[in-house]
Amino acid sequence: QSVLTQPPSVSEAPRQRVTISCSGSSSNIGNNAVNWYQQVPGKAPKLLIYYDDLRPSGVSDRFSGSKSGTSASLAISGLQSEDEADYYCAAWDDSLNGPVFGPGTKVTVL
Amino acid sequence: QVTLRESGPALVKPTQTLTLTCTFSGFSLSTSGMSVSWIRQPPGKALEWLALIHWDDDKYYSTSLKTRLTISKDTSKNQVVLTMTSMDPVDTATYYCARLTAVAGTNGYFDSWGQGMLVTVSS
Numbered sequence: 001q002s003v004l005t006q007p008p009s010v011s012e013a014p015r016q017r018v019t020i021s022c023s024g025s026s027s028n029i030g031n032n033a034v035n036w037y038q039q040v041p042g043k044a045p046k047l048l049i050y051y052d053d054l055r056p057s058g059v060s061d062r063f064s065g066s067k068s069g070t071s072a073s074l075a076i077s078g079l080q081s082e083d084e085a086d087y088y089c090a091a092w093d094d095s096l097n098g099p100v101f102g103p104g105t106k107v108t109v110l
Numbered sequence: 111q112v113t114l115r116e117s118g119p120a121l122v123k124p125t126q127t128l129t130l131t132c133t134f135s136g137f138s139l140s141t142s143g144m145s146v147s148w149i150r151q152p153p154g155k156a157l158e159w160l161a162l163i164h165w166d167d168d169k170y171y172s173t174s175l176k177t178r179l180t181i182s183k184d185t186s187k188n189q190v191v192l193t194m195t196s197m198d199p200v201d202t203a204t205y206y207c208a209r210l211t212a213v214a215g216t217n218g219y220f221d222s223w224g225q226g227m228l229v230t231v232s233s
Contacts, residue, residue: 001154003221035219036158044206045157051218065133088157098170099147100215101157 003028004089004102016079020105022072022089028100029091032092035073036065037102049074072075076101081109114135114146115205115226118138121230122197129227132190136222141164141184145210146190147220150179151202158203162210184197199231 005023012018022034036049047056049065052072062083064075072091076083089102118130130148137144148160161181162170171179180193190207204226212218 006180033219037220039157044223045208045220046223047219047221051216055173056197090157090220096173098162098172099157099159099220101149103156 002103003093003096003100004018004091005101006087006089008103009106009108011110012079013034013110014079014081017075017077018107020074020076020081020087020089022074022102024070024072024091024100027071027095028093029067029072029075029090030070031094034065034067034089034091036063036074037088037090037101039088041085043085045088076107079107083107084109112209112222114209114222116205116207116224116227118205118227118229120228121232124198124231125158125231126197128192128194128197128201129193130192130227130229132192132205132224134188134207137209139163139183139188139190141165143212145207145212145219146183146188148190148192148213149206149208149220151203151226152200152208154201155203160194160205163190183209187227198232202229202231204228 033051037045038048039045052067053065086104114134130222145164147162206226208220210218
């Protein structure tokens with residue numbers, strides 16, 4: 001059972017917007033940066049957002065991250081079929097002395 | 111261009127020790143701020159962090175698995191090795207190595223991943 005909480009799944013129609021929440025505690029999200037990873041089925045995870053709200057080069061600006069207190073969110077706007085994937089939040093946990101991943105959220109484009 | 115590749119046995123028997131090697135290119139583990147980690151994913155399940163080694167040889171382990179794990183590096187060969195003892199069928203998973211990049215004073219992020227390799231534990 002992960003120390004980070006994410007909804008198991010979200011779904012929305014093409015061109016719409018979805019938001020994925022990630023809830024933690026003061027030992028992880030509340031005191032450390034949040035990173036988001038996208039995993040297309042059968043592939044390795046890919047860095048999507050780092051340090052709460054920064055996008056690596058090459059990542060579409062349709063993806064955005066935010067954080068407030070012990071929670072973080074990933075928003076995907078202009079949803080496309082290629083966005084169907086599992087999305088994981090992650091943060092360093094000071095109590096566990098290592099990074100922790102959320103359970104993942106499956107995004108389905110209707 | 112940063113690349114990482116995992117190698118090791120695809121099948122191990124219960125109670126055996128698993129040894130995985132991550133061979134990387136495009137960066138040096140002797141550079142400040144660079145680290146390499148192992149992460150696994152059981153079929154259909156979430157990612158689970160296992161171990162991390164920093165450029166200065168500082169090491170961190172998952173609290174739930176630390177008695178079974180050892181991580182080491184060979185900077186001259188650009189390799190990081192993970193050993194996991196007492197393998198069990200529940201350890202069946204895809205094992206990934208990933209580079210962790212960190213700005214001074216932060217814990218960093220996994221910005222490059224290997225393709226992963228499936229390790230099955232079965233007699």
